[in-house]
Amino acid sequence: MPRASTVAVETAIRHCRALQLRTEQGAAFDALLAAYRLRRRGLPAEISTATDVVVEMFGLLPDRPEQGRCYLFRDMWGPLEGAGRSSAWNIATRQERMATKLFNEFDRPHGVRANDFRGGPRADAAVIMGSFLREANRPDRRPSWSALAAVLLRNTSVEDEAAARDALRDYLGRLDGGAVVPLSEAELDAFTTREPLGVPLLAGAPAEEFAPDKLPASLLPGVGAVQPMQVTEAVAGTSYDVVGDVVVDSRVERMLETAVRTYRAVLLVGPPGSGKNTLLKRLIARAQDNPGLLGLSAPPRLPLTRTPDESWTSFELIGGHAPTADGLRYGSGAVLDAIEADRWLLLDETNRADMDKIFGALLTWLSMDPVELGTLGPGNPTRVTLGWNIESQASTVEPAEGLAVEAGQAAEVSFNAGTDWRLLGTYNPQDAQRVFRFGVALSRRFAIVPVPPLNPDQFVTLLERQEDGAAAPVPTGLLQRVAALYRAHFEDPATQLGPAVFLRMIEYVLSSHWPSAAVGEREPAAEVEVPPIGDEALDLEPRADEQAAASAQTSSASDGQLLDELLAEAYLVRVGKYLSTYDTETIELLGQKVTEGSPAALSPRQWAWVVEHRVYLG
Secondary structure, eight states: OOOBBHHHHHHHHHHHHHTOOOHHHHHHHHHHHHHHHHHHHTOOOOHHHHHHHHHHHHBOOTTOTTTOEEETTTTEEEOSTTHHIIIIIHHHHSSSOTGGGGBOEEEOGGGOEEEOGGGOBOTTHHHHHHHHHSOTTSOOOOOBHHHHHHHHTTTSOOSSHHHHHHHHHHHTOEEETTEEEOOOHHHHHHHOBOOOOSSOSBOSSGGGBOOGGGSOTTTSOOTTOOOTTHHHHHHHOSTTGGGGGOOOOHHHHHHHHHHHHHOSEEEEEOOTTSOHHHHHHHHHHHHHHOGGGGTOSSOOOOOEEEOOOTTOOHHHHTEEEEEETTEEEEEEOHHHHHHHTTOOEEETTGGGSOHHHHOTHHHHHTTTOOEEEEEEETTEEEEEEEEEETTOSSOEEESTTGGGOOTTSOSEEEEEEETTOOEEEEEOGGGTTTSOOOOHHHHTTSEEEEOOOOOHHHHHHHHHHOOOOSSSOOOTTHHHHHHHHHHHHHTSGGGOOOHHHHHHHHHHHHHHHSSOGGGTTOOOOSSOOOOOOSGGGGOOOOOGGGHHHHHHHHHHHHHHHHHHHHHHHHHHHHHHHHHTTSOHHHHHHHHHHHHSSSSOSSOHHHHHHHHHHHGGGO
C-alpha cells in the first residue's frame, strides 16, 4: 500500500502556510493536535510526551535535529529538542490563552484550577478550534484535511484517499479501553475543509513516497542559516512566555496595532513594568507571521534597538562629523544605521535623553519632508540627505557605498526610509520629573499610545492565572499580599507601577523560601497557613503546659515572619529605587496603605525596614 507522496507533503506545507494563521491560531492548532495524539496513544500529558508527539507529527527532518521541526502554519523550522514544550506545553499551560480554551480544567499546583493542556481536550474542542479559524469578515482559514493527512500520515501506508481520511480520524482519535474511537466526520470537518490538495495525496510508485531529502531546497532551512521566522521567536521571547506576564486592555493593543499601521513614528507611554517593550515585541512577532496585519509588504526584520541617555546628542541619534584618520568625516547615527539596514528603529526609554534638543532635522523629516544633514566633510562637498521612498516599501541608501563613497564620486548620499519603515519608542512618564520631557512640537511627530497599568482586580486575575510550576510551593497568603502591594501603589497616580514589577517579587520569595536553610532545611507542608502579620503575632512564647500546640504555633509564626521578611526584601529589591524618589508625604500615605487593610501587605516592622533602607538607593 502506498504512503503520502513527497509532492503532497510539499504542497501541504505550502497550503497550510498560505492560510496566514495568526501565531495564536497556529499555536492552538498545534496544541490541539498534540493533545489528540497523546490521548490516542494513551500517554499522560507531560513536557516529554508532548515533545514526543510533536516530533512524531512535525519532525520532517530527523537527520537535522537543530532544524528538523516543521512549523506547519508558520514559515519556519525549529529544533526537535523541546519542540513540544515550545509549541504545545507552554502555549496551553501558561495563562489563559486561545489554546487553553480547547482543554478541560486541570488542578494546577497550589489549588489553582484552570483550563489546561494537562486536562485533555474538551469534548467540543474541534468545534471551538474551527470557530477560531472562521472569524467574522475574514477568509475561512481551516486547512484541507488532505493537507493535514499528507503531513501527519506521511509514514503510514494507506490503501486510497478515502482510507486516508479514515486513517487521519483514527490517528487523532482516542483509546476507549482497547478500542480506537476515531474523530467523527463532523469533528474533522469542524477544523478542516474538504478542499482538494491539488496533487495526488498518495504516491503512485515507491520512488514518489515521502522522503525528507526529496523536499525542495526552497522549502527547507538552509544549513546553518537563520530562518526569517526563527527571528520571531527571538523577538517574542521563549515561545511567548514573556508575553504571559503582559495583560492589557484589548483597546490598547488595537490602538497600538492601528497606530503602527497608520503612522511612521509611534510612542508607547506608560509606567515601569506595564509591558511597553513586550507589547512592541509581540506586535512585531505577529507582523512577522502576518505582515498584512500592519499593512506591510514583507515581514519586518528585528528592529535596531537603542537606549538613549543624557549624554546623547544629535550625533548618536542621526549622525554628524567625527574625526577619522583622514580628518573629519560624516558618520552615521541610529536613524541612518537603521535605514541603511532596512530595519525599524526602537528607542527604549526615549526620555532618558533630551530629545527636544537632539531631534533637530528629524522634526522636519517626520513631517514627511526631506532634509539635508550636512556634507561628508569640510573638504568634501557631497551632501548627506534624509528622505522617504514614497513609492517603495524598502529603505535604501544611494549610492550603495553610503557614507563610504569616495570624494567626487557622488553629489549626494541619500538615506531614504521606505513606506514599511517605522520609528518606535517607549516613554516612562514617572521619570518625566527627573529626566526629560517631550515638547509639543516633538510630540506632534509621534502617534502616542497610552499603556495604563492594570486595575487591581485585573491584577488579581493575572495572579490567579500564573503558572505555578516552580519547584517550591507558594505559601498561603503570598499572592494576596502581593496584590495588596499592587493596590496600594495603584491608588495614587504618582506611585503607580506596572504588573511586571510585582510579579517578580513572587519569583524572589519562591527562590528563597521553600526549602531554605533559613528554616532549618526542613520540608514544609504544601500549603502553610500564615498567621496575621502584626508584630504581636510574631513574638508568642509557648507555655510549658501546651508545648505540642505551641510548638506548631511557633513554627507557623516563624514561617509567617520569614514570609514577611522575604516579601519586604523582594519589595525593596524591585521597588526600592522608585521609593527613593518619593517625597515624605507620599511615603507616609503609601505606608498607611501597605500596612493596613486585610490582608496587610507588610507588617509595620517590615515597612519601617523598607523605608530605612530606601535612602541607600537614592
